[in-house]
Amino acid sequence: MEINISDTKQEMGKAAAQCAASALRQSLSERGEANLIVATGASQFEMLEHLVKEPDVDWSNVHVFHLDEYIGLDDSHPASFCRYLRERFEQKLPQPPASFHYLDGMAPDPKAECRRVGEIIAKRPIDVACIGIGENGHLAFNDPPADFEAEDPYIVVDLDEACRGQQLGEGWFDSLEDVPKQAMSMSVKQIMKSNMLVVTCPDARKAEAVKNAVKGGVTNMCPASKLQEHPNCALFLDKPAASLL
Numbered sequence: 001m002e003i004n005i006s007d008t009k010q011e012m013g014k015a016a017a018q019c020a021a022s023a024l025r026q027s028l029s030e031r032g033e034a035n036l037i038v039a040t041g042a043s044q045f046e047m048l049e050h051l052v053k054e055p056d057v058d059w060s061n062v063h064v065f066h067l068d069e070y071i072g073l074d075d076s077h078p079a080s081f082c083r084y085l086r087e088r089f090e091q092k093l094p095q096p097p098a099s100f101h102y103l104d105g106m107a108p109d110p111k112a113e114c115r116r117v118g119e120i121i122a123k124r125p126i127d128v129a130c131i132g133i134g135e136n137g138h139l140a141f142n143d144p145p146a147d148f149e150a151e152d153p154y155i156v157v158d159l160d161e162a163c164r165g166q167q168l169g170e171g172w173f174d175s176l177e178d179v180p181k182q183a184m185s186m187s188v189k190q191i192m193k194s195n196m197l198v199v200t201c202p203d204a205r206k207a208e209a210v211k212n213a214v215k216g217g218v219t220n221m222c223p224a225s226k227l228q229e230h231p232n233c234a235l236f237l238d239k240p241a242a243s244l245l
Helices: 009-031 042-051 081-088 110-121 161-169 188-192 204-215 223-229
Strands: 002-006 034-038 062-066 068-070 099-101 128-131 154-158 182-186 196-201 233-238
Touching: 002 009, 009 034, 009 042, 009 128, 009 196, 009 233, 042 081, 042 128, 042 196, 062 081, 062 110, 068 081, 099 110, 110 154, 110 182, 188 223, 196 204, 196 223, 204 223, 204 233
Parallel strands: 002 233, 034 062, 034 128, 062 099, 128 196, 196 233
Antiparallel strands: 068 182, 154 182
16 A cells, blocks of 8 residues: 655645546556546545546546445435535536446435446446545445445445444534435445555544554454555545554
8 A cells, every 4th residue: 555645635635636647547548448436525625626627637538436325315415425526526527527327316226226337337447446534444335344245336335323423524414313324335345346546535533544444454343444455555645644653
């Protein structure tokens, strides 16, 4: 794992975006297309802000996949990850991507929705996954104890109280009761299949999770510790997030 520590969130986000864009350019040059996973949440604000401005990325040949989504949340809700990605990423790109595969939080059968998008991603090996680490060490919405063995690309998961509390603390919901208790999430195995992982994780509130992910043993009680086993993982931190390393 390559660890990059920046003085500020903006510098962290710019460095992560440059890394992701470089990998996308390489894939576009070699194959004429690229496949990208994008995450949401406060940790991705600065990275996405810079990624959409990166030069010489032919977005018209980039296929984009949604990492996770709440079950039962309409895409008009401020916390909707579909809404987040449309407003903060897709609509800010200089050209429309080749495709954008969203998870529908209001799908009547979430497991069927997982299968639908899973069948698409199975045909498109991922070049770059831009992800974060949760306060409880989660990857996507795989909270501890995470299922490291799930084979399906997307799975339905229960959200633990720490995860739900993080969403409340970041200001996405008015109360803990408003935070959904289930979500559709990319599985850990699917995340780990990505050719490159660009992991962006700012803030002191993530410092304990970062320490456990980097210095602890690989355990499903800290799902992000699985990143230690990835051959091409770049971790981008600001100084507060790196304070316990």
